[in-house]
Amino acid sequence: xxxxxxxxxxxxxxxxxxxxxxxxxxxxxxxxxxxxxxxxxxxxxxxxxxxxxxxxxxxxxxxxxxxxxxxxxxxxxxxxxxxxxxxxxxxxxxxxxxxxxxxxxxxxxxxxxxxxxxxxxxxxxxxxxxxxxxxxxxxxxxxxxxxxxxxxxxxxxxxxxxxxxxxxxxxxxxxxxxxxxxxxxxxxxxxxxxxxxxxxxxxxxxxxxxxxxxxxxxxxxx
Numbered sequence: 001x002x003x004x005x006x007x008x009x010x011x012x013x014x015x016x017x018x019x020x021x022x023x024x025x026x027x028x029x030x031x032x033x034x035x036x037x038x039x040x041x042x043x044x045x046x047x048x049x050x051x052x053x054x055x056x057x058x059x060x061x062x063x064x065x066x067x068x069x070x071x072x073x074x075x076x077x078x079x080x081x082x083x084x085x086x087x088x089x090x091x092x093x094x095x096x097x098x099x100x101x102x103x104x105x106x107x108x109x110x111x112x113x114x115x116x117x118x119x120x121x122x123x124x125x126x127x128x129x130x131x132x133x134x135x136x137x138x139x140x141x142x143x144x145x146x147x148x149x150x151x152x153x154x155x156x157x158x159x160x161x162x163x164x165x166x167x168x169x170x171x172x173x174x175x176x177x178x179x180x181x182x183x184x185x186x187x188x189x190x191x192x193x194x195x196x197x198x199x200x201x202x203x204x205x206x207x208x209x210x211x212x213x214x215x216x217x218x219x220x221x222x
Contacts, residue, residue, distance in 0.1 A: 001194055006050035009193070010058060014090065023089050023115060024054060030111060031080060038103050040080040056194045057083030057142070058090055060165045063190065063202045064138060068092035074136040074157055076128060077144035079104055081111060083167075084140065085121070088112075094120045096136070100127045128153050140165045147175040151183050151205065158205055165202055167192065172199030182209055 001009070010016040016024075028049050034040055045052040060083055064071075071093040075084025078097035085108070088095040097112075099105050105125035112121045124131055133156045141150055147168070158164070164187070168175050172189045187203030 001051040001055065003048065003050045006055045009055055014058060014061060016058075016090065020089060024086070027081070027085065027089065027111065027115060028054070030114060034107055038107070040104075040107070041082075051194055053080070053082050054086055056167065056192065057086035059193050060087065060140060060167075060200070061090060063165060063200075064163055071137045072096070072135075073138045073140065074098065074154075076139065076141040076150070076154060078108060078123075079143075081108060082142055083165075085111060085115075085117075087140070088117050088121045089115065092120070093138075094122075096122045096124055098124045098126070098128055098131060100125070131157075133157065135159050136162060138163045138165060140167075142167050147179040147201070148182055151179060151208075155205060155208070160204060160206065162204060163202070164205060165200065167198070167200050169195070169198045172201055176201055183207070184209055 007021065010021070031040060031049065032046065035046060041049070041053060068091060071091070073084065073087055073093045073095045075087070075095060076098050078084045078099045081097070084095050084097045087093060097108055099108055105123060108123045109125075112118055112123060136157050139154055139158060139162055141154070144150055145153065147166070150166070176187055176189065184206040185203055186206070187201050189199040190202050192198035192200055
């Protein structure tokens with residue numbers, strides 16, 4: 001996918017307006033300037049931001065149709081703003097960006113202010129362990145942690161209705177297979193539009209197997 005094809009994909013698949021494309025272009029220009037002083041993304045992808053990062057983030061919206069007013073999106077390890085900041089630019093969702101590295105926190109806060117998103121985007125500049133527990137409609141994570149650890153850290157932010165959108169590259173199936181030793185859930189692996197060999201885990205988490213087994217045993221005893 002070329003950069004031109006990436007922009008065309010946004011317009012054709014997500015009906016992105018010219019105004020929103022302008023905002024995305026502003027964000028891309030800001031990211032490129034900032035990348036000169038800190039390692040925000042791989043240097044090899046700087047000339048392919050639209051295809052490797054913007055569309056790679058935006059495609060997650062293909063898997064959710066949640067009403068804007070009810071959607072609170074939690075993005076773990078937001079880093080350069082992918083996918084969380086892109087999701088915020090493309091929707092009216094309330095988005096929380098979790099990032100613990102000081103320079104990335106500063107970068108994200110300045111990006112949110114520059115893009116006039118302060119009314120519905122919160123930069124949580126803490127480790128996930130220190131973030132206050134609250135339920136979220138959607139949880140996303142791009143290169144945050146292996147799946148079992150990710151669930152251990154983030155399950156307290158989910159309900160049975162929370163949609164998990166987890167780009168896992170070429171390890172998607174292996175990670176889900178590994179996680180099922182401890183976790184129950186209904187997940188499917190969807191193909192990425194930016195990499196034919198990459199997968200996105202899409203689904204809902206039911207709970208930890210041991211906890212569910214104890215609960216079910218107690219119910220039978222009663």
